[in-house]
Amino acid sequence: MKNIVLIGFMGVGKGSVAREVVGHSNYIAIDTDDLIESMENRKIKNIFEHEGEAYFRKLEKNIAKWLENSVKNTLISTGGGFYKQKNLKKIGIIVLLDSPFDAIIKRIKEHPNAARKLKKRPLLSDLKKAKALYDARRPEYLKLADVVIDVTDKSAEDCSKELLKKVKKHA
Incomplete structure (x- = not known):
């Protein structure tokens, strides 16, 4: 079993799908944003506000x-910009969860904890900028993805x- 990188x-x-995969497989799941928050002992929003994106x-x-x-043998959910890591292909099979921008925003807004989900994502505070970011990233995601x-x-x-x-077919 190789790692799966979402x-x-x-x-x-990514988090919702990861939890389902764990329920239907022998994988365990970790989330890069959760690891960073644990390592820093603070929320990502706070890291962005005080230290910046770099x-x-x-x-x-x-x-x-x-x-x-x-x-090893782990499903790894990543933050939206994690795909830029140079060693991504060495970590595992890259799986892109893909959806149009409007469908993503609709999904977030219809979630029972919508306000919390939006607050947690500082880059979504300006939807026009977020759409431009989506448009820039999507071709890069598609180029990297194995699945x-x-x-x-x-x-x-x-x-x-x-x-x-x-x-399974890809491995």
């Missing part, structure tokens, strides 16, 4: 090195089953 735009459902990306780089050298799962209007359970089937 990439995709913020709010696409500092946060440096933390991601440290996590990426650790993942490559120390983590692409279209999550639009699908349950996390359906996405996890499709993911496991496609990863």
